[in-house]
Amino acid sequence: MNKLAAAMSLAALFGMGAPIAQAQATDPGTQARLAATQRVDSNFIRTNGAGKTADWPSYGLDYAETRFSKLDQVNAGNVKQLGLAWSYNLESTRGVEATPLVVDGIMYVTASWSVVHAIDTRTGQKLWTFDPKVDKTKAYKGCCDVVNRGVAIYEGKVYFGAFDGRLIALDAATGKMIWEKNTVEGQKGAYSITGAPRVIKGKVVIGNSGAEYGVRGFVTAYDAKTGAQKWRWFVVPGDPSKPLEDASMAKAVKTWDPSGKYWEAGGGGTAWDSITYDPELNLMYVGTGNGSPWSHKLRSPKGGDNLYLSSIVAINPDTGKYVWHYQETPGDNWDYTATQPMILANLKIEGKSRKVIMHAPKNGFFFVIDRTNGKFISAKNFVPVNWATGYDKNGRPIEVPAARDGSKPYDAIPGPYGAHNWQSMSFNPQTGLAYFPSQHIPINLMDDKDWKFDQAAPAKPQSGTGWNTAKLLNVEQPKSKLAGRLVAWDPVAQKEAWGVDYGAPSNGGTLTTAGNLVFQGTADGRMVAYNAKSGEKLWEAPTGTGVLAAPVTYLVDGKQYVSVAVGWGGNYGIAQRHTDTLAPGTVYTFAVGGTAKMPDYVQKKADKLVQGVKYDPAKAELGTYLYVEHCLACHGVPAVNNGGTVPNLGYLDPAYIENLDKFILKGPATERGMPDFTGKLSMGDIDALKAFIQGTADAVRPK
Numbered sequence: 001m002n003k004l005a006a007a008m009s010l011a012a013l014f015g016m017g018a019p020i021a022q023a024q025a026t027d028p029g030t031q032a033r034l035a036a037t038q039r040v041d042s043n044f045i046r047t048n049g050a051g052k053t054a055d056w057p058s059y060g061l062d063y064a065e066t067r068f069s070k071l072d073q074v075n076a077g078n079v080k081q082l083g084l085a086w087s088y089n090l091e092s093t094r095g096v097e098a099t100p101l102v103v104d105g106i107m108y109v110t111a112s113w114s115v116v117h118a119i120d121t122r123t124g125q126k127l128w129t130f131d132p133k134v135d136k137t138k139a140y141k142g143c144c145d146v147v148n149r150g151v152a153i154y155e156g157k158v159y160f161g162a163f164d165g166r167l168i169a170l171d172a173a174t175g176k177m178i179w180e181k182n183t184v185e186g187q188k189g190a191y192s193i194t195g196a197p198r199v200i201k202g203k204v205v206i207g208n209s210g211a212e213y214g215v216r217g218f219v220t221a222y223d224a225k226t227g228a229q230k231w232r233w234f235v236v237p238g239d240p241s242k243p244l245e246d247a248s249m250a251k252a253v254k255t256w257d258p259s260g261k262y263w264e265a266g267g268g269g270t271a272w273d274s275i276t277y278d279p280e281l282n283l284m285y286v287g288t289g290n291g292s293p294w295s296h297k298l299r300s301p302k303g304g305d306n307l308y309l310s311s312i313v314a315i316n317p318d319t320g321k322y323v324w325h326y327q328e329t330p331g332d333n334w335d336y337t338a339t340q341p342m343i344l345a346n347l348k349i350e351g352k353s354r355k356v357i358m359h360a361p362k363n364g365f366f367f368v369i370d371r372t373n374g375k376f377i378s379a380k381n382f383v384p385v386n387w388a389t390g391y392d393k394n395g396r397p398i399e400v401p402a403a404r405d406g407s408k409p410y411d412a413i414p415g416p417y418g419a420h421n422w423q424s425m426s427f428n429p430q431t432g433l434a435y436f437p438s439q440h441i442p443i444n445l446m447d448d449k450d451w452k453f454d455q456a457a458p459a460k461p462q463s464g465t466g467w468n469t470a471k472l473l474n475v476e477q478p479k480s481k482l483a484g485r486l487v488a489w490d491p492v493a494q495k496e497a498w499g500v501d502y503g504a505p506s507n508g509g510t511l512t513t514a515g516n517l518v519f520q521g522t523a524d525g526r527m528v529a530y531n532a533k534s535g536e537k538l539w540e541a542p543t544g545t546g547v548l549a550a551p552v553t554y555l556v557d558g559k560q561y562v563s564v565a566v567g568w569g570g571n572y573g574i575a576q577r578h579t580d581t582l583a584p585g586t587v588y589t590f591a592v593g594g595t596a597k598m599p600d601y602v603q604k605k606a607d608k609l610v611q612g613v614k615y616d617p618a619k620a621e622l623g624t625y626l627y628v629e630h631c632l633a634c635h636g637v638p639a640v641n642n643g644g645t646v647p648n649l650g651y652l653d654p655a656y657i658e659n660l661d662k663f664i665l666k667g668p669a670t671e672r673g674m675p676d677f678t679g680k681l682s683m684g685d686i687d688a689l690k691a692f693i694q695g696t697a698d699a700v701r702p703k
Contacts, residue, residue, distance in 0.1 A: 030127070033106050034106055034172060034174075035172075036103055037104075037156050037173075039155075040103055041155055042199075042200065042279070044057060045057050046279060048061075049063065050062075051070075052555075054555040055554055055555075056100070056101055056102045056103075057102075057103050058152065058153075058198070059149070059196045060424070063200075063278070065341060066343055066429075067424055067427070067510065068514075069511065069513040069514065069553045071513055071515065071560050072513065072516075073515070073559070073592075074515050074591075075513075075517065076515060076516040076538060079538050081592045083590065083596070084589070084596040084598055085594040085596055086124025087587065087589070087599050088119055088124050088589075089586055090567065090585030090586060091115075091585070092111040092115070094145055094146050094567070094585075094673070095548060095645060096111055096569070097149045097548050097567075098110040098111070098151075100552050102554040103153060105120065105121045105554075107121050109151075110151060111148070112145070112146050112148065112569065114161070114163045114193075115130070115131045117129050118172075121589065124587075124589065128174060128175030130170055132166065134163045137676060139163075141190035141191075141192055141210070141466070142163060142209060142210075143213075144194070144574070145571065147570055148162075149195050149196040149273070149422070150196040151196060152199045153172060154204070155225075156173070157169045157170060157172055158170040159197045161193030161208075162193060164192065164193075165185075165192060165193055165208065166182055166193075167183050167193075167206050167222060179226065181227045183208065187218075188266070189214050191208045191210040191213075191215055192209045193207075193209065194209050195207060195272050198275045200221075200277050201317055201318065203224060204222045204224050205219060205275055205284065207220075207270060207273075208271070208272060209270050209272040211270045211291070212468065213466045213467065213468060214292050214453060214466075215292065216235070216236060217234070217267075217288065219233050219320075220233075233321075235267075235268075235270070235288045235308050236256075236262075236267035236307070236308065237253040237256060238263050240263070252308060254304075255306055256304050259302065260299050262299050262300055262306075267299070268293075269292075271287065273339040274286070274287035276342045276344055278355070282316065282317065282318070283316070285312055285315075286312070287337070287340060287361070289309070289338070289339050290336060291309050291333075292468060293468045293469050294333065294469040294471045295406060296332065296404065303331060305331055306331050306332065309327070310327060310363070311327040312325065312326050312342065312374070325374060326395065328365070334387060334416060335362070336418070338361045340360060340418070340421065341359075341422070341423075341509075343359075344356070345427055345429070347491060347492055348492065349377060349378075349492060354370060355370065355371050356370060357371045358491050360382060360419075360434070362419060364413075364414045364419035364420075365380060365381050365391065365397075366381075366382045366489055366491065368491050376391070380494035380495065383485075384413055387400055387403035387404075388403075409445070409476040412445045415441055415442060417441040420439070423436070423507065423549075426510045426518070428513075428518075430514065430532070431488075431516075434488075434489045435488050435512055435520075436509075437508065437509070438485045439484045439485070440481070440505065441572060442481065442482065444477070445471050445472070446471065447472075448460065448470050457629065458626055458628070460472075460629055461632060462630070462632065463629050465675055467633075483505065484501075484523060485501050486500040486510070486518075486530070488518070488535060498534065504522075506571075511550055511562075513553060516532045517532055518532045519551040521547020521548070521564055523573075523577075523578045524546065524579055525547070526541065526542060527590070542598065545567065545568040546577060547564060548567070548570050549564060559591060560591070563589040563590075566588060567584070572644075573644040574633075574645050575634060575643065576643070577643065577644045581602060583601045609639055609700070609701050610638075610649070610652055611654060611698075612654050613657045615694045616691055617691060617695060618691075620692050620695040627692050627693075635647070638697060650693060657690055660689060660690055664676075664681065665678045665686075666678055
């Protein structure tokens with residue numbers, strides 16, 4: 001077998017898990033436990049949250065999404081005795097961001113490509129799986145890996161959003177599909193779904209992703225039994241020459257400048273993650289996304305707040321009608337989504353109990369707002385920021401003018417990855433602290449004054465795969481430094497109580513418990529437990545690869561377990577990693593006294609720079625521009641980034657680069673998510689890419 005054949009053979013095999021199989025439970029006890037999801041309704045979720053939290057029936061545990069478990073069998077005194085009870089192979093090699101749900105000892109969890117698994121937590125064995133058969137050649141329609149954050153359970157059904165925009169209902173006992181709806185049918189642009197649905201009063205609520213691609217965000221509710229659409233609320237206004245959908249859009253349209261023709265690029269605002277609910281107030285709260293394009297001046301040249309971008313919006317879940325909003329980043333200019341996890345709590349502020357929302361979004365400020373009316377209470381930065389100096393008494397940011405200017409490169413802090421992204425936050429009422437990962441990933445931003453909607457061009461970041469940011473990235477080398485940290489935040493005092501530095505960003509979400517514990521997975525491949533009051537590290541276990549998702553805890557036959565779904569990837573991990581080992585997507589489950597053997601990991605091979613590919617140095621400059629246009633977001637900078645779930649091209653066998661056309665023009669990797677660049681890149685373009693890849697490797701090679 002020659003080098004090319006060997007390389008293509010490896011390409012065809014890399015990342016392919018075992019075939020998805022359908023298994024059925026035959027044990028009557030297991031069948032009964034599978035059927036136990038029939039009793040999961042709104043009241044079950046409420047009473048589980050108010051009671052012992054023996055199950056984990058909803059994404060954030062309860063409607064308030066506190067991720068605070070009242071279980072204390074595992075506690076600060078005995079957590080050192082945790083051992084592996086079982087592990088389960090999710091048969092995936094891309095990012096895993098799902099929160100597992102557990103009802104009566106049956107776990108429902110998603111892997112990459114939106115594949116759903118039902119697992120018996122008593123044995124760690126598969127009960128059934130469901131693969132929605134997402135077209136893998138369309139992976140480029142998502143900005144941030146083919147991830148999925150989990151399912152919802154309601155009256156015997158399991159609901160999840162598929163990457164391609166479908167909402168699917170399964171029979172929880174068998175895994176067979178009951179109904180599916182294309183939630184983006186009739187809409188323009190590259191929509192996707194990565195978030196978990198929520199079920200509120202018999203309605204399945206889901207948002208979507210795609211603001212980088214030029215879409216208009218919205219939230220939709222479907223009848224949980226039939227899938228019939230009940231209502232839809234758009235986040236931003238559409239074409240002003242057409243009828244506005246409702247009074248909220250009439251209010252919003254006044255805050256956008258029509259000379260920018262914002263509707264052509266959708267406007268953005270996609271609600272791709274956070275949804276919470278207060279049953280007493282009968283209000284649903286949605287976090288909305290960034291502007292499309294990112295550049296405020298190109299999106300809305302004469303300014304304006306651009307409602308309802310980067311906002312928390314209260315909606316009546318019965319009707320889908322807007323009730324109130326609070327905008328955290330007016331006129332978003334930096335990809336500062338407000339889609340990060342929200343937590344509902346009652347806090348004593350200035351001697352008075354207040355019903356609040358706590359929120360730590362991308363823009364770097366921790367917000368406390370009144371959830372009855374959306375009024376601002378307080379905000380304080382939890383990381384260094386350079387776009388605003390604070391918030392005034394009315395809840396508007398006091399901006400730094402240079403940050404919005406856009407005419408020259410600006411080292412945005414936080415950058416578009418955010419000071420805190422989607423990774424789950426938890427709140428412990430016993431300590432009064434919120435726990436979440438903070439980070440900084442350096443990105444230098446500058447407005448692209450020549451941007452035109454949906455126009456691919458060299459040096460326009462990822463424009464070749466549909467991005468519409470109207471921003472140039474890293475025109476100058478960022479001066480800020482990579483950072484990652486676990487933050488324990490006092491929301492009343494608005495200050496950090498304790499923290500743990502990790503160095504690396506993109507660490508996992510958190511779980512806190514009545515056992516005075518905080519659990520978190522890390523980018524460097526560990527599951528860690530801390531004292532919730534002091535931050536003292538009490539226990540850790542290896543996971544073989546970086547952790548993104550948050551752990552959960554639950555009771556089975558009177559015993560407490562802690563589980564986490566592990567799988568490196570996501571918006572940062574697709575091109576960069578911080579472990580020396582590789583492992584497939586895996587659910588790890590721990591218990592006091594657990595003695596199961598850890599699964600095997602693969603030691604990552606030492607990176608060896610590509611060498612010997614013949615190229616014309618005169619073509620390297622064009623290759624640089626083409627690479628930024630088509631390749632950068634997934635593959636990183638050749639020989640600089642070390643490769644995440646997608647390999648860095650600077651470290652491949654020379655056969656890959658020598659025969660680059662065989663891989664990017666209808667190549668074998670399209671079945672794993674690689675775009676097909678047929679008709680987009682000529683052989684001359686491919687020769688220029690080779691020159692850039694090999695030339696960069698030669699430039700950084702130690703002399």
